[in-house]
Amino acid sequence: MTSLRLEHIVKDYDGPGGRQPALRDISLEVGDGEALAIVGPSGCGKSTLLKVVAGLEFPTHGRIYYGDLDMTEIKPQDRGVGMVFQDYALYPAMKSKGNLAYYFEHHAYTHEQMEERVRRTAELMGVDFQHLLGRFPETLSGGEQQRVAIARCIVRDPTIFLMDEPIVNLDAKRREQTRIEIKKLLRTFRVTTLYVTHDQQEAIFMGDRLAVMRAGRIEQVGSFDDLYYAPVNLFVATFIGSPPLTVLPAALSEGRLHIAGQSWPLPEELAGHLPSGPLRLGVRAEHWLRDQPDGLPLEISHSERIPTERIALVHGHWLGQRVIVSLPLEEADDSRGLQRLRPDWEQLLYFAADDEHLLYSPGPPALF
Known part of the structure; x- marks a missing residue:
């Protein structure tokens, strides 16, 4: 396990009117094994923040720490991050087992080590997961593809989980089932997690704490009760609650x-x-x-x-x-x-x- 610390993160992009800020001076701490759910309106910077933490984007200013290690300029493949996207991002030419094993085939692992990690992950994913391993992604339903994508993330034993609206494309019944499965996995592994979603009910269920973003800034971080009963401003109050x-x-x-x-x-x-x-x-x-x-x-x-x-x-x-x-x-x-x-x-x-x-x-x- 490791903690995550962001110090004064700024991310700018070139735009028609010059440099446009996507993230504005974000400082944040996520404890060892904590799941922090990030919510906010479309375009507020949630996914950009996730990409900066993963190393897919580098910040314009600021520092990123995994525990005591400065990861600001480390390449994403060297950060030990597991990412789950809303579009699954599976390799279509590989069966599900190949998607899980791909990481090990390109790193210093033996065939026996790879087989053991895949077997253990399949057990953790549930009794009906084993039959998915021999099938190609195109033959799987959306919920099954997302389960394989989550398993591919887990099998690498990541330092940090980063989840970008992982169940938004599922139907209501499968979304509920997958949400429960992800929550169980987070409790089992106790891996530090950033979970991005636009659905506040999902955020409340998945996160130990919530962070509300607006226009590239974090407005408030806290429990649901903190945000509901003592919001720092009117924006948080109107965003949280139904x-x-x-x-x-x-x-x-x-x-x-x-x-x-x-x-x-x-x-x-x-x-x-x-x-x-x-x-x-x-x-x-x-x-x-x-x-x-x-x-x-x-x-x-x-x-x-x-x-x-x-x-x-x-x-x-x-x-x-x-x-x-x-x-x-x-x-x-x-x-x-x-x-x-x-x-x-x-x-x-x-x-x-x-x-x-x-x-x-x-x-x-x-x-x-």
């Missing part, structure tokens, strides 16, 4: 919160945490109070029933703002309580109106 956060423009004056011409008194202790003036409110779907004497009506546009979660998501407009309200499924057809609706002030996230940094968060709910 359904998405509702954002309401507001202003605080003399202990009263003003929204679209209406106002409410805030609890004195809460108001003491906030500066007077404009701010933004972040309201999770579950943080609305119904049947409130000082509530205002929700103009309902449509509802989504989610039987597996036993909830319904009610979409509509409140004070002219689009909002989403979560209700117990059995109460989804009763809209009377939504005629007197307001946010639960003590459960909201409060952000600055200018740079959108977090002003106040109540933190995770108490368990007892």
